[in-house]
Amino acid sequence: MVKQAEVISLPESADHHDHHHHQLVFGLEGATAFDISGHTRPVGSGMGCLLPCETDHAFWGVGDNSIIVVNLEPVQLDPLLQPRIDALFEKSRFVHCSSDLQVLIAALSREMQKKS
Numbered sequence: 001m002v003k004q005a006e007v008i009s010l011p012e013s014a015d016h017h018d019h020h021h022h023q024l025v026f027g028l029e030g031a032t033a034f035d036i037s038g039h040t041r042p043v044g045s046g047m048g049c050l051l052p053c054e055t056d057h058a059f060w061g062v063g064d065n066s067i068i069v070v071n072l073e074p075v076q077l078d079p080l081l082q083p084r085i086d087a088l089f090e091k092s093r094f095v096h097c098s099s100d101l102q103v104l105i106a107a108l109s110r111e112m113q114k115k116s
Helices: 082-088 099-115
Strands: 005-008 015-017 022-036 039-042 047-051 057-072 093-096
Touching: 005 099, 022 093, 022 099, 039 047, 057 099
Parallel strands: none
Antiparallel strands: 005 057, 015 057, 022 039, 022 047, 022 057, 047 093
């Protein structure tokens, strides 16, 4: 069973896969990198990436690092939510996080780490 969200550290050796769920990844601390369709970018604090289901990608960390990973099923039961999920995951991409989003991500990761 896939966790809906988790805070993890990536190993320095690259891993490569795809999966049957959408994924939001946001950098928290340290340095990580993602390669999506041949485009490699760092995903550190203030950065993230959106990975639609079945998107082939590679990822690795550099030294101490942490990211937050949010997994979403591609089909939602809520018919009002489905078009928004479809639009968000229309294509894979790297994103810059606004300062407000960074505050929300930091608060979410602290709460998640308290409960684990």
